[in-house]
Amino acid sequence: MSNEIGDITTTPEPLVNDPASPSVKDSAKDAVSALKDAAGSAKEAALAAAGHAREAASSATDRAKEAADRAKETGEQWREHASAYAGQAAETARAAATTAKDKTGSALHGLAKLISDTAETVDTKLGPQYGDYARQAAESVAGAARTLDDKDVDQLVADARDFVRKSPAVAIGAAALVGFVLMRLARGGSSSKES
Numbered sequence: 001m002s003n004e005i006g007d008i009t010t011t012p013e014p015l016v017n018d019p020a021s022p023s024v025k026d027s028a029k030d031a032v033s034a035l036k037d038a039a040g041s042a043k044e045a046a047l048a049a050a051g052h053a054r055e056a057a058s059s060a061t062d063r064a065k066e067a068a069d070r071a072k073e074t075g076e077q078w079r080e081h082a083s084a085y086a087g088q089a090a091e092t093a094r095a096a097a098t099t100a101k102d103k104t105g106s107a108l109h110g111l112a113k114l115i116s117d118t119a120e121t122v123d124t125k126l127g128p129q130y131g132d133y134a135r136q137a138a139e140s141v142a143g144a145a146r147t148l149d150d151k152d153v154d155q156l157v158a159d160a161r162d163f164v165r166k167s168p169a170v171a172i173g174a175a176a177l178v179g180f181v182l183m184r185l186a187r188g189g190s191s192s193k194e195s
Contacts (some may be wrong), residue, residue, distance in 0.1 A: 097153045108145035112138045 006063035031144040123131030151159070 094153060100146060101153060101156065105145050105148040108141055108148065110147060112142035115141060 115134055119131045119134035119138060122134045148156070
């Protein structure tokens with residue numbers, strides 16, 4: 001084909017070489033070969049990345065297991081320490097309760113003896129009826145002291161729990177009364193120190 005523009009006649013060059021020409025075939029082969037090489041490199045890179053990811057995951061899993069083992073060991077150590085402290089606290093509390101029980105028992109025996117000794121004086125000054133009241137009170141206090149001496153701390157705690165379950169109102173009233181008496185004793189003790 002020819003084009004005429006003014007005086008000049010030109011023949012257009014083909015834009016694309018003929019597919020059958022050897023240079024196009026070589027170029028296509030080179031492009032396919034380059035694509036195969038690129039695909040191979042991409043595949044190798046993907047495999048390498050997958051290997052690194054597996055190694056990283058394995059390493060992270062190992063670290064997590066190590067941390068969990070250390071935490072478990074630390075927790076067990078804390079549990080052992082807490083158990084030891086709880087045992088010591090229980091022993092200390094039991095020893096203090098036993099000491100308090102023994103002192104209370106001794107005080108009750110002393111009170112029973114004092115009441116019994118004064119019963120004769122009450123007989124002579126107020127009459128035998130009031131002396132009998134004093135003797136009954138002495139016997140009751142002595143009985144409470146014997147009960148306190150005969151039981152250990154665990155039995156006393158169990159008895160107190162049973163009493164509170166059976167008679168909660170009486171237990172609350174008794175606790176309020178004891179609290180009031182202790183408060184009065186504390187106030188009386190602090191005011192006499194100030195005087």
